[in-house]
Amino acid sequence: MDRLTEMEAFAKVVDQGGFTDAAKKMGISKSAVSKYISSLESRLGARLLNRTTRRVSPTEIGLAYYDRALRVLNDAGEADALVACMHAVPSGLLRISVATDFGVNHLSRALPDFLAKFPDITVDMDLNNRHAMLVSGGFDVAVRIGAPEEDALCARKLSETTMRMIASPGYFAKYGHPQKIDDLSEHKLLHYRSQASGNVWNVIAPSGEMRQIRTVGSLSVNDGQSVLNACVAGLGIAYLPSFLYAHAMARGLVEDAMPDLPVEALGIYAVYPPGKITQPKVRAFVDFLVETFSEKGSVDW
Known part of the structure; x- marks a missing residue:
């Protein structure tokens, strides 16, 4: 007989406290359940159930076997669900949280290709420079700049x-x-209010130490593209990520203020809630992001 079916019959008898209710749960006859239990006990060479006219209960050996059998049955169910999930067509509403600058300049340009590839998915993208709470905020996935701070989330670079x-x-x-x-104190520094460090730039000195530079200038704004526009217009020095300034630098509109300083690199990550089975729409989107952005270098934007 099938070992998993024997285990399932045994677990159902323990759960329901009898053969009749176990048979109803499994959708088979009481005699079939009895045969499965007899076959299991015969194969194991041990009595797993105490049977009386009023009730059925597990023996000490049966109770230990019950705990292990539940794990096996749960694992088998998850394996079946995983295969079904991986074969499922990605579909449904996909809610995305993404930093405004990256969303406007890069992710929004990639979305048409994603939606063309997966026509059964609809996207709701929230642009915000604060880190939205994924689960409580109802988001399926987020794109974040810098190492993820929440250990409980899954992350792919x-x-x-x-x-x-x-x-x-x-x-x-x-x-x-x-x-x-130290010369920066004599310059006009454009303040990007959405940076997590506030009105301070954390800059790596040639010695390797981290220096904090307080920004003082004629402009303070919470949008990176606006800071870049002001920088191009000659209003001051900006401290920005390469995915914002790379195109302007390639055109000669901006230059490196201090080329001898060490470069600070930040990872760009897709983060999503953990789970033994990732939803097809989330898996499809994260795989798409990896394929789209993995060839981008730290300055090749």
Whole structure:
């Protein structure tokens, strides 16, 4: 007889406290349940159940076997569910949380290809520079800049970006390049209010130590693209990720303010709630992001 069916029959008898109710749960006859139990006890060479006219209960050996049998049955059920899930067509509403700058400049441009590839998925994308709570916020997946802080979330690295201080050639022609970190106090620094560090830049000095630079300038804004626009216009020095400034730098609109400083690299991650089985729509989206952004270098944006 099938070992899993024998285990299932035994577990149902223990759960229901008798053969009749176990048979109803399994949708088979009481005699069939009895045969499964007899076959199991015969194969194991041990009595697993105490039988009286009023009730059925597990023996000491039966109770130990019951605990192990439940694990096996649960694992078998999860294996079946995993196969079914992996064969399922990705579909349904996919809610995404993403940092505004990355969402506007990169993710939104990639979404048409994703939706064309998976027409049964609809996307609701929330652009926000704060870290939204995935589970309580009802999000399926988030794209975040920097190492994930929540250990409870699953994370896959998509790419990297670098943080650099930049300004326009016109700005440098007027005010000159800062030669050392302390010189920044004499420059106009554009404050990006959405940075987690507030109005302070955490800059790596040539010695390797982390220096904190307080931003003082004529502009404070909570949008990275606006900071970049102000930087291109010559209003000051900005501290931005390469996925924002790379195109402007390639066109000669901005330059590195202090090229000799060490480069700070930040990972870009897709994070999603943990689970033994990842929903097909989430798995499809994360795989798509890896394929789309993995070839992007830390400055190749």
